[in-house]
Amino acid sequence: MSVRVRFAPSPTGFLHIGSLRTALYNYLFAKHHGGVCILRIEDTDRTRLVEGAIEEQIASLAWAGVTFDEGPHVGGNHGPYTQSERFDLYRTYGMQLVENGSAYYAFDTSEELDAMRLRQQAAGIAPKYDRSTMRNQFTVGDHETQRLLGENAQHVIRLKVPLHTDVRFHDEIRGDVVFAGREIDDQILLKSDGFPTYHLANVVDDHLMEITHVIRAEEWLPSTPKHVLLYEAFGWKAPTFAHVPLLLNPDRSKMSKRHGDVMVRDFAEKGFFPDALVNFVALCGWNPGTDTEIFSHNELIQAFSLERVNKAGAVFDYKKLDWMNGEYLKSRDPKELAAELLPALTARGYQYIEPDFVADVIELVRERVHFLKDVTEFADYLFGDVLSPLSSELAASISGNDTLRTAVKTFRDGLNNASIADLEAFKGLSQSAAESAGLKMGAFMKPLRLILTHREVGADLFGTVHLLGAQRCSVRLDSFLSS
RNA sequence: GCACCGUUCGUCUAGGGGUUAGGACACCGCUCUUUCACAGCGGUAACACGGGUUCAAUUCCCGUACGGUGUACCA
Numbered sequence: 001m002s003v004r005v006r007f008a009p010s011p012t013g014f015l016h017i018g019s020l021r022t023a024l025y026n027y028l029f030a031k032h033h034g035g036v037c038i039l040r041i042e043d044t045d046r047t048r049l050v051e052g053a054i055e056e057q058i059a060s061l062a063w064a065g066v067t068f069d070e071g072p073h074v075g076g077n078h079g080p081y082t083q084s085e086r087f088d089l090y091r092t093y094g095m096q097l098v099e100n101g102s103a104y105y106a107f108d109t110s111e112e113l114d115a116m117r118l119r120q121q122a123a124g125i126a127p128k129y130d131r132s133t134m135r136n137q138f139t140v141g142d143h144e145t146q147r148l149l150g151e152n153a154q155h156v157i158r159l160k161v162p163l164h165t166d167v168r169f170h171d172e173i174r175g176d177v178v179f180a181g182r183e184i185d186d187q188i189l190l191k192s193d194g195f196p197t198y199h200l201a202n203v204v205d206d207h208l209m210e211i212t213h214v215i216r217a218e219e220w221l222p223s224t225p226k227h228v229l230l231y232e233a234f235g236w237k238a239p240t241f242a243h244v245p246l247l248l249n250p251d252r253s254k255m256s257k258r259h260g261d262v263m264v265r266d267f268a269e270k271g272f273f274p275d276a277l278v279n280f281v282a283l284c285g286w287n288p289g290t291d292t293e294i295f296s297h298n299e300l301i302q303a304f305s306l307e308r309v310n311k312a313g314a315v316f317d318y319k320k321l322d323w324m325n326g327e328y329l330k331s332r333d334p335k336e337l338a339a340e341l342l343p344a345l346t347a348r349g350y351q352y353i354e355p356d357f358v359a360d361v362i363e364l365v366r367e368r369v370h371f372l373k374d375v376t377e378f379a380d381y382l383f384g385d386v387l388s389p390l391s392s393e394l395a396a397s398i399s400g401n402d403t404l405r406t407a408v409k410t411f412r413d414g415l416n417n418a419s420i421a422d423l424e425a426f427k428g429l430s431q432s433a434a435e436s437a438g439l440k441m442g443a444f445m446k447p448l449r450l451i452l453t454h455r456e457v458g459a460d461l462f463g464t465v466h467l468l469g470a471q472r473c474s475v476r477l478d479s480f481l482s483s
Numbered sequence: 484g485c486a487c488c489g490u491u492c493g494u495c496u497a498g499g500g501g502u503u504a505g506g507a508c509a510c511c512g513c514u515c516u517u518u519c520a521c522a523g524c525g526g527u528a529a530c531a532c533g534g535g536u537u538c539a540a541u542u543c544c545c546g547u548a549c550g551g552u553g554u555a556c557c558a
Contacts, residue, residue: 010558045557110556117555126485127554156556174488183486183554191556198558222487222553245489245551252550280495283507287496291506310496313551317494320508330521368520430517445517457519 003035005213007061007068008202010042011053014263015060017316018217018247018255021281025244026215027066028282028304035212039071040205041082044195054082060264064274065297070209078209083201090196093204093234094157094189102233103189105145106136106158129158129186157190159199159229167225172213172242172306179225187226199223203230206239215242215306218313219254242306245285246313255316271371272321276328280321284314294327326370334359337372344376350383358383360467365459379459382467387454387476394456398447398480405481407437407444408451412477415470426462451480 007023009015030037039061041054058073070076080086097103106129108116116134117127131138136158137145149155161184168178189200196204206214221243231238247255255262261270267277279295287310288295288303295303329337338358345353362372365379381387398404411433419429434444449461452473458464465473 008558012558042558048557108556113556121484124484128485154556171488177487179487185554188556193556195556197556202558217552218488219552220558223558225487243488248551250494254552283495285495289497291497293495293507312489314496315494317508320495323508365520367522440517442517449518455518459520461517 001212003030003033003213004038004209004211005030005035005215006038006040006206006209006211007066008040008042008205008216009057010045010048011050011057012045012048013050013053014265015057016255017262017264017267017281019057020060020064020066020264020278021247021284022215022217022244023061023066024064024278024282025286025304025306025309028301029213029215029306030069031301032304036069037067038076038078038209038211039068039073039081040209041072041084042198042201043082043084044198044201046084046193046195056265060268063268064264064278066278083196083205086201086205087195089208090201090204091190091194094196094200097159097189097230097233098157100233101160102229103157103159104137105149105155106134106186106188107140107148107153107155108135109154126183128183131158131160131186154192156188156192158186158188159226159233161186161226161229167228169224169228169238169241171221171224172240173245173309174221174243174311177221177224179222184225184229187223189230199226199230203227203234203236207231207234207236211239213240213242213306215244218243218246242309245310247281247284248313248315250315252313252315260316260318271373272325273328273332273372276325277321279328280324284316285310294324294331322370329366329370329372334363334366337362337366341372341375344373345383348376348383350380351385352383357467364463364467368459381453381455381458382464385472385475390450390454394450394454398450399483401447403437403439404444404447407433407439408448408477409481410436411448412474412481415474415477417470420462420465420470420473423462426465452476 005026007019007026009019009023027037029035039058043049054072061067068074070078070081072079072081094103098105112135113129116130120127120130133139140148162181165181166178167181167184168176170176187199188197190196224241224243228238249255249259251259261267264277268274275297278297279300282295282300282304283293286304286308289308335355338355341358341362342353342355345358361379361382362375365375369375369378376383411429414429414433419425430444430448431441434441437444445461446456449458449464450456452461452468453464
């Protein structure tokens, strides 16, 4: 049977980085096995819907290169792919469970349920629906149940969990897991508003959509026995489960805002390359067992396997992510990068932004930054003619120095296209300028950089002069000499 | 509280009954260099604890500790 997996987010906000990883693992697993990856929208909680969230999440996923073979935005043979559009289905299946004795009607109000939990807490027992004392089909009797239903009394459908059997299942990542029946709550399947809870909708849809592997976050592990029970109650074969470890804050709690960016869109806005983010996130909790750390999209598909997903949660290391982004910055085609950077340069109103020139600048400075957009700031003296202001200390360090002025003058006079065409000529010029004034090379190059770029640090000076061109260099040198 | 899951350098991890416990990020040092960076080289740094099994345990088993998740008419 061919692999069918799904990513099933709730449209309650922006796409979380942890969700991206879950989606990614599903995607990689499907593609690795030549299977199908489905997007399903789980919008059964009508109170938490956020306008535009579905579109945003799909856009974030697409940005990261995670695409779907079936879903609300692309169609497919197992639709609709949005749970609110499958409303009638869940009631039908829920009732089937009532009829075969696997589920039952309950009439408790939320106040009554709150009171029950309070009692249980006071008595020091685990809060759990008490089937034998609460108001439900069993305690009020069939006759009364029918009467209440007849007068449209508010009710829910609950799963009738067998108290004396253990529920066991195999998890691809964690191995065999067992839960005692008495620990499992009589989960609500259909809410009083007629909508299904996650548990029912999830199981019904996974079955109907012929999902073979449920790959989801570890936080779902404790509710998996309920799902297993549901599959049994329906007489369906359960899919294979794989609960992936959580992404963690530095304090090892579930990754959240407070400690940094967590939304995929935040990372996009910060300037991370999608491939770098995906590469990094793939390696949080999975590794191929080799020393390789840089993987293209296709290499990830090739290498990915559930067997090599870790059990323990992974602290999200922002610093290593920065490093990885830098690795991508260094390896990508400068011309492509130039095209990506161009809009930002235009927005800043720079005048030297011919694509080829920008590509040359990127190539010159990219080893010194982690982000493409940092190039804009780092090399502002190459893109524009207006230099950032010099601090008074730095200005003082080069002013009133006649030896330096002499050297700069010589350098400036020797400057032409030929002298900056190749490294040797440039070196010769700098050297003779420095020596004729009685300066050491080091003592000359530093102020020269300062005069030309107004920066103490920067890219290779020859490369910088080369890109600046003799004309622009002369203007800057002249402005120093005339000051 | 109860249930479940987990625990190798600060972080991501490899490994797995007998290893100098490997790699990467970060950090430190050296080299290169006009600067910064890159690169290269080197360094600091880890098997949570206690029992058991075994000739041998970081690796297997059991406890403990610690951490996480769950415990909703949320997903």
